[in-house]
Amino acid sequence: MYSCIFGGIVTDEAAMVIPMDDHMVHRGHGVFDTAAIMDGYLYELDQHLDRIIRSSSMAKIxxxxxxxxxxxxxxxxxxxxxCRKGSLRYWISAGPGDFQLSPSGCHQPALYAIVIEDQSLFDSKGIKVVTSSIPIKxxxxxxxxxxxYLPNVLSKMEAEEKGAYAAIWLDADGFVAEGPNMNVAFVTKEKELxxxxxxxxLSGCTAKRVLALAEGLLRDGKLYGIRVDNxxxxxxxxxxxxxxxxxxVLVRPVVQWDEQVIGDGKEGPISQTLLNYIIEDMKSGPSSVRVPVPY
Ligand SMILES: Cc1ncc(COP(=O)(O)O)c(C=O)c1O
Structure with a gap:
């Protein structure tokens, strides 16, 4: 773990702590992001870094x-x-202060980062989702x-209570929005992504990358269009x-949404291909998406 409070990196778990008076702990005044570690490379680090910087500015930190x-x-x-496989999660917060609502007593913003090892393989088995009854942010x-992330946590819990993997949010106008920690995409009957x-x-880094990689399916004639729309x-x-x-999740096929079976109820070929594209990109994509870790 890196902590700017210590001014360095600690490897002793007992030292992996953040101060209670950090404005992120007692008032939620902090932002975070996560980048995957694959085969000793950080995947889309710069894209995730751009996003945390944007989030930080929106949170006035x-x-x-x-x-x-x-x-x-x-x-x-x-x-x-x-660690060679897992994820890197990092936070920018208003920093330690005086336990007040205003951050005016927080004199120095903080950076924390933690590495989480995860050797599990990505699952491509189709899952079920439900519509979230927890209001979208x-x-x-x-x-x-x-x-x-309280709404996100409650939405995930609602899904689990209903035997589903995730709950999907609709926006205030009733349009399809996103899941609690993932975006959603569809292949229409007209073969449009x-x-x-x-x-x-949230502007998903993986979703944006999938949109770029899906161009290959257009060229192969497996998709007739790619559209981002209400x-x-x-x-x-x-x-x-x-x-x-x-x-x-990378790309995870959904086979049922509420009571509705999607397509023929089996994992779709486009979802499977896009999952393969992303895995390939993580393992051998260009330097713009793969940052080597100098172990
Ligand atoms: C609410 C929400 N939407 C979408 C995503 C997907 O974003 P990414 O592909 O950058 O992980 C996440 C995950 O960070 C999220 O928390």
Missing amino acids: VLPFDRETIRRILIQTVKASK PPQFATMKSVN LMPNFDKI MSVEEGKRADEMMLIGSG
Whole structure:
């Protein structure tokens, strides 16, 4: 773990702590992001770094260091952990202060980072989702990755209580939005890859990468179009394929949404191909998405 409170990296679990008076702990005034570690490379580190910097600015938190320094610290933390497969999660907070609501007593913003080892393989088995009854965050909060994940946690718990993997949010106008820690996409009957607009949800790094990689399916004639647009629940439920997309799930086929079986109820071929594309990209993609860790 890296902590700017210590000014360095610790490998003793007992020292992996953050101060109670940090504004992120007692008021939720912090932002975070996660990048996957695959075969000793950080996947889409720069894209995730851009996003935490955007989130930080939306949360009115001044960066504790410049971008290059944060990037160097993150890479050094993975190096110190010796982890080659898992994830790197990092937080920027308003920092320690005086336990007040105002951050005016927090004199120095903070950076924390932790490396989580995970050797498990990515699962491509089709899963079930339900529509979330927990209200979606308003766009101002849904578009930033702040530590306020209570709605996301309750939405995940609701899904688990109903025997589903995730609960899908609809936006205030009833359009399909996103899952609690992933985006959603569909393959329509017209063989179009359709993804909800990013203006009221989190702009997923994996989803954006899938949109770019899916161009290959257009060239091969397996897809006839790629569209990011408002979409209704009816449009989604009548799709040939549905998938969840995010750093945690990569691309996961959905075979049932509420009572509606999606397509023929089996994992769709486009979802499977897009999962393979992402895994290949993580293992051998260009340097713009793979940052080597100098162990
Ligand atoms: C609410 C939400 N939507 C979407 C995503 C997917 O984003 P990414 O692909 O960058 O992991 C996440 C995960 O971070 C998330 O928390």
